[in-house]
Amino acid sequence: MKKSIRNFRTQPAIKSPQLIVGIILTGLVLAITLVSFFWTPWDPIAIDVEKRLLTPSFSHWFGTDRLGRDLLSQIMVGSQNTLYVTLVSTLIGVVLGTSLGLAAAGSGPRWGGILTRISDIGIAIPSILIALVLATTLGPGRLSVIIAISFWFVPVTARVVVGPARQILSLDFVEAAMTHGRTRMYIVFRQVLPNIAPIVIVQTSMMFAAGILIEASLSFLGVGAQPPTTSWGKILMDSQPLVQEAPYYTLLPGSFVVITVLAFNLLGDGLAVLLDPQQSQKGVA
Amino acid sequence: MPLVTASNLKFRYSSSGPWTINDVSLSIDAGTSVGIVGESGSGKSTIIRLLSGLLTPQEGVVSIDGKNLSEWSKESPRELRRFGQLVFQSPRRSFDPRMRLGRALSEPIRALEKRTPNAEELGSWMSRVGLSPELLDRYPHQLSGGQLQRVSFARAMSIGPQVLYADEPTSSLDVSVQAQVLNLLMELRKDLGLTLVLVSHDLAVVGRMCERIIVMSGGRVVEEGTAVDILVNPKHEYTIGLVEAAKAVSLKHEN
Amino acid sequence: MLEINNLHISIAGRSLVKIDHLVVAPNERLGIVGESGSGKTLTVLSILGLLPTMMKVQGSVIFAGQELLGRSEDDLAKIRGRDIAMVFQDPGRSLNPTMKIGRQAGETLRLHSDLSKSEIKEKVLGLMHSVQLKDPEKLASRYPHELSGGQQQRVMIAMAIACKPRLLIADEPTTALDVTVQQEVLKLLLKLSQESDMAMVFVSHNLGVVQAVSERIAVMHDGEIVELGPTAQILDSPSAAYTKELIGANLSIPDAQELSRLSGSRFQNTRGV
Numbered sequence: 001m002k003k004s005i006r007n008f009r010t011q012p013a014i015k016s017p018q019l020i021v022g023i024i025l026t027g028l029v030l031a032i033t034l035v036s037f038f039w040t041p042w043d044p045i046a047i048d049v050e051k052r053l054l055t056p057s058f059s060h061w062f063g064t065d066r067l068g069r070d071l072l073s074q075i076m077v078g079s080q081n082t083l084y085v086t087l088v089s090t091l092i093g094v095v096l097g098t099s100l101g102l103a104a105a106g107s108g109p110r111w112g113g114i115l116t117r118i119s120d121i122g123i124a125i126p127s128i129l130i131a132l133v134l135a136t137t138l139g140p141g142r143l144s145v146i147i148a149i150s151f152w153f154v155p156v157t158a159r160v161v162v163g164p165a166r167q168i169l170s171l172d173f174v175e176a177a178m179t180h181g182r183t184r185m186y187i188v189f190r191q192v193l194p195n196i197a198p199i200v201i202v203q204t205s206m207m208f209a210a211g212i213l214i215e216a217s218l219s220f221l222g223v224g225a226q227p228p229t230t231s232w233g234k235i236l237m238d239s240q241p242l243v244q245e246a247p248y249y250t251l252l253p254g255s256f257v258v259i260t261v262l263a264f265n266l267l268g269d270g271l272a273v274l275l276d277p278q279q280s281q282k283g284v285a
Numbered sequence: 286m287p288l289v290t291a292s293n294l295k296f297r298y299s300s301s302g303p304w305t306i307n308d309v310s311l312s313i314d315a316g317t318s319v320g321i322v323g324e325s326g327s328g329k330s331t332i333i334r335l336l337s338g339l340l341t342p343q344e345g346v347v348s349i350d351g352k353n354l355s356e357w358s359k360e361s362p363r364e365l366r367r368f369g370q371l372v373f374q375s376p377r378r379s380f381d382p383r384m385r386l387g388r389a390l391s392e393p394i395r396a397l398e399k400r401t402p403n404a405e406e407l408g409s410w411m412s413r414v415g416l417s418p419e420l421l422d423r424y425p426h427q428l429s430g431g432q433l434q435r436v437s438f439a440r441a442m443s444i445g446p447q448v449l450y451a452d453e454p455t456s457s458l459d460v461s462v463q464a465q466v467l468n469l470l471m472e473l474r475k476d477l478g479l480t481l482v483l484v485s486h487d488l489a490v491v492g493r494m495c496e497r498i499i500v501m502s503g504g505r506v507v508e509e510g511t512a513v514d515i516l517v518n519p520k521h522e523y524t525i526g527l528v529e530a531a532k533a534v535s536l537k538h539e540n
Numbered sequence: 541m542l543e544i545n546n547l548h549i550s551i552a553g554r555s556l557v558k559i560d561h562l563v564v565a566p567n568e569r570l571g572i573v574g575e576s577g578s579g580k581t582l583t584v585l586s587i588l589g590l591l592p593t594m595m596k597v598q599g600s601v602i603f604a605g606q607e608l609l610g611r612s613e614d615d616l617a618k619i620r621g622r623d624i625a626m627v628f629q630d631p632g633r634s635l636n637p638t639m640k641i642g643r644q645a646g647e648t649l650r651l652h653s654d655l656s657k658s659e660i661k662e663k664v665l666g667l668m669h670s671v672q673l674k675d676p677e678k679l680a681s682r683y684p685h686e687l688s689g690g691q692q693q694r695v696m697i698a699m700a701i702a703c704k705p706r707l708l709i710a711d712e713p714t715t716a717l718d719v720t721v722q723q724e725v726l727k728l729l730l731k732l733s734q735e736s737d738m739a740m741v742f743v744s745h746n747l748g749v750v751q752a753v754s755e756r757i758a759v760m761h762d763g764e765i766v767e768l769g770p771t772a773q774i775l776d777s778p779s780a781a782y783t784k785e786l787i788g789a790n791l792s793i794p795d796a797q798e799l800s801r802l803s804g805s806r807f808q809n810t811r812g813v
Binding site: 324325459460461463464467486487488489490492493496512513516517526527528529530531532533534535536537 | 575576689714718719720722723726745746747748749751752775785786787788789790791792793794795796799800802803
């Protein structure tokens with residue numbers, strides 16, 4: 001019987017604290033967003049100037065903003081926009097980016113090199129810049145933000161995918177598949193992709209988290225959501241000049257952003273461990 | 286009757302580097318077992334990839350059963366794949382870590398015979414190589430190196446190839462397992478009438494398994510002959526040195 | 541000179557190595573033989589305190605009258621390279637790819653001695669010469685990847701003997717090398733050990749290699765020493781069952797007699813052409 005340290009696990013993956021906390025937190029955020037479609041404590045667009053800048057209380061859990069609107073309701077509704085934009089951008093980024101990365105890894109040195117150079121250019125240009133350019137040409141709003149964020153996500157994902165994909169392609173089982181008569185396309189999608197899936201998933205959650213921040217920043221700059229649509233970034237933008245007067249106005253939405261970003265990061269970490277068959281299954285002695 | 290022949294093969298991996306295979310010609314008769322020995326950099330691993338069609342030579346011709354390999358490739362690529370199968374050095378790296386063994390074992394049949402083998406068929410192959418059919422449900426990392434290599438054999442044999450190219454099949458395995466795996470290979474060869482091309486750096490393995498030995502160094506064939514010719518009466522300076530060194534580092538004991 | 545008593549290495553409650561008693565005399569060449577998982581590498585790593593931190597080590601390893609287990613990193617650092625040196629399996633991975641050979645080879649001298657830069661340089665060239673490297677001047681200005689496996693391993697050996705250690709531990713030093721190079725490196729190790737006052741512990745899974753260099757052999761299996769004694773005795777008349785198994789599994793190059801026996805039973809094609 002061989003004793004192998006390699007097969008030793010410290011704890012079953014399904015019980016990992018990251019995964020559990022990640023699931024709970026993301027679930028919470030998603031739940032709050034879903035609920036906001038049907039119900040919010042107060043009407044988010046109801047302006048009541050007399051009630052402006054009230055600190056958190058029993059009737060207004062998060063207080064009110066500078067126009068007297070309930071802050072909690074604002075945040076809840078804002079999450080719709082933020083998550084929507086981030087979700088779409090991330091999906092585009094992951095799908096196109098992974099395809100690009102796989103194509104680069106699977107093609108010969110010439111095409112692979114060309115594709116890599118193209119992604120390098122994409123990575124070098126910051127989303128914010130692109131968003132500002134788009135805002136002036138297409139006008140501000142969700143579409144501009146989505147395009148801007150995707151434009152950056154695609155090459156970033158491609159870059160992350162290329163290395164591991166190339167490595168997998170150099171392994172013997174790929175050669176074995178070729179001797180069995182499998183085509184390159186088949187190998188890339190049925191053998192390489194599943195093997196880099198954990199990487200792609202972690203990347204997705206990381207990008208999602210980053211996307212939330214980027215969206216918030218863009219809205220903060222005024223490029224993203226336009227009134228009456230709101231988003232976290234916009235709320236933060238409004239609260240900025242009032243930081244000293246009403247700190248809760250900044251802290252509460254800010255904390256929401258932080259917690260959401262953390263939630264998706266933890267989820268990604270937990271999933272990566274769960275999905276790797278070598279770690280989630282019991283090794284044999 | 287030559288089954289696989291190579292004429293004046295030249296091959297290199299990059300378009301302007303050294304030639305990994307530098308004018309190699311050889312021929313392998315049907316039903317024989319041929320060993321290709323050499324040290325690192327001799328080109329022994331590359332040559333079987335050229336012979337089996339995984340790599341295309343820049344110069345020279347590989348013929349299978351009298352017909353040019355490139356013609357086979359164009360006209361009947363599937364027949365070409367069915368003709369010769371490979372077994373690799375590291376059993377762990379030869380299997381997709383995310384695929385259960387049952388699925389991995391059925392890959393050649395799926396790809397080349399366009400059908401899905403049933404559990405019975407897979408199970409019988411497992412028993413053939415001395416493994417329990419229960420293991421079909423497992424993942425590669427759950428089996429030992431020796432067990433995985435047996436599955437490699439089963440996988441390669443499952444479509445009934447005429448030639449088996451084995452690239453250092455036991456080099457990654459523990460010593461106590463090597464002999465068992467080699468015996469299995471010998472049995473399979475006998476039962477299925479296989480032509481075996483065995484690549485190894487280990488003269489002991491090649492000496493026991495092969496009737497003919499081809500010695501390679503620096504991308505060329507240095508000497509070839511029967512096992513006796515090479516191991517007992519080597520003629521070329523390089524072969525003499527190789528055999529002497531191999532004997533010096535191998536176990537000497539009274540039996 | 542080196543005495544191991546009641547060595548017990550475990551990880552999370554699982555026992556990996558259990559050695560009651562093992563001694564290495566000064567200037568002796570001891571071989572430790574075993575397959576992967578036998579614990580041979582862990583055993584020698586524990587001598588120098590190089591085990592991963594998640595492993596628990598108990599027992600006693602006494603070198604030149606001093607207990608090594610449990611010593612601080614600083615103390616061990618003084619011993620490593622100077623009194624006890626180690627050579628590993630894959631020289632390609634043990635050498636720093638970004639440092640020139642000449643500079644790396646002088647590392648232990650820089651750490652453990654007060655010699656000046658030029659004195660170290662001279663010594664390094666001398667060392668490279670004694671490990672039979674040709675053109676030491678030229679090689680010293682090259683990078684590791686520009687050298688062959690055999691040359692790299694010789695550099696590792698040169699580094700190891702630089703401070704004239706009293707004990708050299710070699711863990712599978714020839715396994716990654718071609719057989720002709722193996723022969724040369726083994727001859728070199730033998731020569732070095734005979735010419736100096738250095739003891740050697742040679743770890744390998746290859747019985748032939750261990751036989752070529754060791755005076756005494758310890759056979760390890762599943763973390764324990766199953767047999768210990770003079771090389772010739774163990775290999776010619778083994779007593780432990782595992783040792784017999786290991787010897788039996790070792791394939792030797794068949795001689796003329798065996799070859800004719802084998803060819804008689806070898807399969808001839810019946811499929812026809």
